[in-house]
Amino acid sequence: MAMTTENEKHTVDVFGATEEELCALMGALGQPPFRGRQLFEWLHKKGVWDLERMTNLPRDLHQKLGALNPPARIGTVLRSADGTRKLEVLLGDDTAVETVLIPEGDKLTQCISSQVGCAVRCAFCRSGHDGLRRNLTAGEIVAQVTLARAYHEAPEKLRNIVFMGIGEPLHNTKNVLAALDILTHPRGLNLSKRRVTISTAGVVRGIDALAEAARGDVALAVSLHAADPATRARLVPGLKDTPEEIAAALKRYPLPQRRRFTIEYVLIDGVNDSEQDARLLVRLLSHLRVKINLLTLNPHDKTDLAPPSQERVLAFQKILTDKGLTAILRRRRGADINAACGQLLGTGRHKPLR
Numbered sequence: 001m002a003m004t005t006e007n008e009k010h011t012v013d014v015f016g017a018t019e020e021e022l023c024a025l026m027g028a029l030g031q032p033p034f035r036g037r038q039l040f041e042w043l044h045k046k047g048v049w050d051l052e053r054m055t056n057l058p059r060d061l062h063q064k065l066g067a068l069n070p071p072a073r074i075g076t077v078l079r080s081a082d083g084t085r086k087l088e089v090l091l092g093d094d095t096a097v098e099t100v101l102i103p104e105g106d107k108l109t110q111c112i113s114s115q116v117g118c119a120v121r122c123a124f125c126r127s128g129h130d131g132l133r134r135n136l137t138a139g140e141i142v143a144q145v146t147l148a149r150a151y152h153e154a155p156e157k158l159r160n161i162v163f164m165g166i167g168e169p170l171h172n173t174k175n176v177l178a179a180l181d182i183l184t185h186p187r188g189l190n191l192s193k194r195r196v197t198i199s200t201a202g203v204v205r206g207i208d209a210l211a212e213a214a215r216g217d218v219a220l221a222v223s224l225h226a227a228d229p230a231t232r233a234r235l236v237p238g239l240k241d242t243p244e245e246i247a248a249a250l251k252r253y254p255l256p257q258r259r260r261f262t263i264e265y266v267l268i269d270g271v272n273d274s275e276q277d278a279r280l281l282v283r284l285l286s287h288l289r290v291k292i293n294l295l296t297l298n299p300h301d302k303t304d305l306a307p308p309s310q311e312r313v314l315a316f317q318k319i320l321t322d323k324g325l326t327a328i329l330r331r332r333r334g335a336d337i338n339a340a341c342g343q344l345l346g347t348g349r350h351k352p353l354r
């Protein structure tokens with residue numbers, strides 16, 4: 001919800017504003033700045049979006065703020081046989097995204113979206129098939145977490161956040177960074193920065209921007225999928241950054257001691273799963289601190305590509321591990337409800353929220 005004050009100098013997305021921005025908004029509304037801190041706590045720490053329930057805010061402020069229209073609400077929820085849950089998140093226009101809750105032991109990881117659609121259009125991905133519709137606002141990004149916490153019966157288990165849902169987060173860097181501030185703020189959702197992962201398809205400019213914003217403390221994952229430039233261009237057609245350029249950006253990134261980058265590699269039958277592909281990957285990554293997650297393509301209705309045989313997957317992994325790289329085969333999660341990697345879908349089919 002964007003709000004413009006009388007002097008028109010402050011247009012603020014109330015749900016996506018940092019605490020400092022809400023304090024400045026209160027000043028513009030003739031209120032003491034600490035009211036901004038109180039509002040921030042209600043929205044994010046307590047997850048209360050209804051002004052009537054914000055008992056320590058004065059009546060005249062209620063009137064000045066008007067109704068706080070929720071930035072999102074939950075639509076359809078699907079449950080996988082493996083315990084994964086997929087939540088449709090309905091937004092304030094006629095669009096929707098999806099967020100996924102993945103149980104791992106006694107913890108929950110939430111995969112969140114950063115855009116409606118995606119301009120990167122990876123060859124194996126359902127989310128980018130129809131291109132980009134729009135960026136999510138910071139408030140809409142944060143709302144996915146707030147809604148999941150309100151929905152889930154054990155919200156305290158929700159400790160890990162990965163930006164691996166719909167969209168390329170580093171094509172929406174400003175709003176993703178603002179959302180990160182709220183997600184990790186002690187008076188916001190208070191998540192540990194170490195438990196938040198930004199996953200990019202390899203936007204070099206965005207990786208450099210993250211480094212400059214001193215965000216070395218959040219985890220960074222890169223979906224590479226090929227070390228050979230021609231194969232990479234085929235699989236990730238919306239990005240011009242080459243594997244060499246991406247590796248160079250990782251080299252200059254201020255990675256904290258004892259931490260590693262995660263490299264995501266979706267194996268596709270006959271496309272990027274040969275011995276030669278594995279050897280090129282070794283050459284590209286062996287001078288970097290990385291761990292490699294090997295996934296197999298998740299089939300869906302928008303692609304003719306197929307996953308390789310288990311034999312080929314194991315042969316690929318062996319080449320990497322024989323050369324001293326950490327390469328882990330990741331289990332497919334939530335594929336029966338189209339919630340696995342590359343299967344999410346943003347839509348524009350629901351009615352507006354109000």
Ligand code: SF4
Pocket residue numbers: 118119120121122125126127128129165166167168201342
């Ligand atoms: S895999 Fe990620 S970057 Fe690629 S099209 Fe899908 S959402 Fe976009």
